[in-house]
Amino acid sequence: MNTIQNIQAEIVEDFEMFEDWMQKYEYLIELGKELALIEKQYKTEDNLIKGCQSRVWLHAEKQDGKIIYTADSDAIMTKGIIAILIRVLSEQKLEDIIHADLSFIDTIGLKEQLSVTRANGLVSMIKKMKLYALAYQN
Amino acid sequence: MLDISKIRNQFPILSSKVNGEDLVYFDNGATTQKPQSVITAESNYYQNENSNVHRGVHFLSGLATDKFEETRITIQNFISAKHSHEIIFTKGTTDSINIVASGYRALLNKGDEIIISELEHHSNIVPWQMCCEQSGATLKVIPLLDNGSLDMIAFENFLSENTKLVSVSHISNTLGTINPIEEIIEKAQAVGAKVMIDGAQAAAHIPINMQSLGADFYCFSAHKLYGPTGVGVLYGKEFFLTKFPPYQGGGEMIKEVSFKKTTYACLPHKFEAGTPNIAGVVAFKSAIDFITELGLSNIAKYEEELLLYATEEVLKIEGLKIYGTAKNKSGIISFNINKLHPYDIGMIVDKMGIAIRTGHHCTQPIMERFNIPGTARISLAVYNTKEEIDICIKAIKKAKMMLS
Numbered sequence: 001m002n003t004i005q006n007i008q009a010e011i012v013e014d015f016e017m018f019e020d021w022m023q024k025y026e027y028l029i030e031l032g033k034e035l036a037l038i039e040k041q042y043k044t045e046d047n048l049i050k051g052c053q054s055r056v057w058l059h060a061e062k063q064d065g066k067i068i069y070t071a072d073s074d075a076i077m078t079k080g081i082i083a084i085l086i087r088v089l090s091e092q093k094l095e096d097i098i099h100a101d102l103s104f105i106d107t108i109g110l111k112e113q114l115s116v117t118r119a120n121g122l123v124s125m126i127k128k129m130k131l132y133a134l135a136y137q138n
Numbered sequence: 139m140l141d142i143s144k145i146r147n148q149f150p151i152l153s154s155k156v157n158g159e160d161l162v163y164f165d166n167g168a169t170t171q172k173p174q175s176v177i178t179a180e181s182n183y184y185q186n187e188n189s190n191v192h193r194g195v196h197f198l199s200g201l202a203t204d205k206f207e208e209t210r211i212t213i214q215n216f217i218s219a220k221h222s223h224e225i226i227f228t229k230g231t232t233d234s235i236n237i238v239a240s241g242y243r244a245l246l247n248k249g250d251e252i253i254i255s256e257l258e259h260h261s262n263i264v265p266w267q268m269c270c271e272q273s274g275a276t277l278k279v280i281p282l283l284d285n286g287s288l289d290m291i292a293f294e295n296f297l298s299e300n301t302k303l304v305s306v307s308h309i310s311n312t313l314g315t316i317n318p319i320e321e322i323i324e325k326a327q328a329v330g331a332k333v334m335i336d337g338a339q340a341a342a343h344i345p346i347n348m349q350s351l352g353a354d355f356y357c358f359s360a361h362k363l364y365g366p367t368g369v370g371v372l373y374g375k376e377f378f379l380t381k382f383p384p385y386q387g388g389g390e391m392i393k394e395v396s397f398k399k400t401t402y403a404c405l406p407h408k409f410e411a412g413t414p415n416i417a418g419v420v421a422f423k424s425a426i427d428f429i430t431e432l433g434l435s436n437i438a439k440y441e442e443e444l445l446l447y448a449t450e451e452v453l454k455i456e457g458l459k460i461y462g463t464a465k466n467k468s469g470i471i472s473f474n475i476n477k478l479h480p481y482d483i484g485m486i487v488d489k490m491g492i493a494i495r496t497g498h499h500c501t502q503p504i505m506e507r508f509n510i511p512g513t514a515r516i517s518l519a520v521y522n523t524k525e526e527i528d529i530c531i532k533a534i535k536k537a538k539m540m541l542s
């Protein structure tokens with residue numbers, strides 16, 4: 001089953017293979033290139049995430065009780081980071097997203113890899129993803 | 139000839155490691171590193187000299203006051219000001235500009251005009267917008283040419299008897315352009331306007347002389363000049379500062395206080411309400427001494443050599459475009475590579491120990507002018523070397539490869 005926990009475990013495993021920052025960055029860049037892009041009409045001011053130094057748009061749609069996220073950013077590393085979050089949270093149940101414990105971020109050392117401003121952006125992204133789930137629940 | 143390795147040895151932080159690599163610090167436009175003499179002066183002040191200034195009769199208060207005022211004289215000489223009381227200590231460039239802008243708020247009326255330029259740092263834009271909003275004056279903006287220099291024809295067309303003040307930077311922190319401030323001052327004063335120069339990016343890099351320049355106001359920050367943070371200078375001509383209303387009320391800035399009427403102290407204290415950053419001001423002197431010992435013209439010559447070398451070398455990177463190619467330029471290179479986002483480049487070179495700045499550099503109108511989200515910026519200081527430029531360029535190439 002592709003639960004949030006399972007996917008996190010997979011990502012942690014992926015990151016364990018990397019020997020240095022460069023491999024991690026290359027991986028993030030690859031993920032960034034493969035990100036499921038947001039449709040143009042959703043690239044609105046409302047969907048822009050505040051707190052990110054590069055611009056990030058995030059859109060969420062509900063399908064069969066699950067949420068599907070799409071996103072875009074003008075910086076590729078940021079795209080890579082949001083791609084990881086989408087891999088974990090997209091197509092999950094509302095409840096699970098809202099209560100998700102995203103401890104894998106600390107395990108893979110993603111925050112340490114990012115400058116403080118980017119780490120703040122990461123927090124903002126997660127918050128926005130959870131807020132979407134909450135909004136759909138009500 | 140400057141002995142750069144001897145200079146580098148005076149900066150403890152330059153021998154540190156970042157992400158396991160030797161630090162290469164190219165973010166001097168944001169703030170410079172500090173020599174040991176400045177660090178020592180600041181801590182020595184707290185260890186041996188600490189007391190409040192201009193207040194007590196006791197020994198330490200006298201000592202602190204002497205030290206504090208010594209810096210004022212040092213700065214007077216550094217910028218060749220006519221009087222030491224024309225030097226006002228502030229928190230920094232931003233604070234200095236706000237003092238002048240808030241003074242002008244009371245002096246301006248509807249129909250009056252202030253001129254700034256498109257390449258200003260936000261701190262030389264927003265205070266004037268606020269000033270205009272509150273006084274009814276109009277703000278005019280000198281546009282930029284494609285090479286990042288000011289459109290001087292447009293500037294001349296703006297000038298009229300309505301022009302009350304022109305406030306422009308000496309050097310652009312994003313484009314590196316050295317603006318023709320002599321010409322700006324002469325032409326503005328010819329129509330009776332006053333001129334304020336934001337010298338934040340100039341004071342550590344080229345010699346400045348208030349008496350020959352003739353600017354009415356000039357300001358800069360200690361921290362961009364090898365000195366401590368939280369200290370800056372507002373130079374203002376005596377005549378004008380005397381006429382200006384005080385900025386903040388409080389201790390130190392008064393002559394007599396009563397509930398009927400309070401009278402204000404003379405210059406410079408009128409503008410220095412409250413306990414200042416004494417330790418910072420005291421250490422500021424060591425920063426000026428550091429520069430004076432090397433000689434600003436030697437510094438300017440060396441940094442120009444570095445700029446030429448760095449410009450030549452970065453242009454060898456395919457797809458790289460430099461923003462700011464004015465003839466008269468200081469040691470700042472802003473660039474983008476193809477459609478790569480500057481943050482991506484900055485993040486990757488950071489991992490290789492290299493500090494460059496990425497983003498809009500508090501100059502969003504410039505970004506709009508060139509229709510870009512930001513740039514990556516290399517800004518030089520006297521302790522930088524050609525070897526560091528080589529390391530940086532190698533890292534940028536690596537980033538480009540990873541990102542393309």
Ligand SMILES: Cc1ncc(COP(=O)(O)O)c(C=O)c1O
Nearest residue numbers: 230231232259261307311338359
């Ligand atoms: C041209 C210019 N003006 C003003 C400032 C603001 O200086 P401070 O932050 O020290 O007040 C800066 C700093 O980046 C600058 O480069």
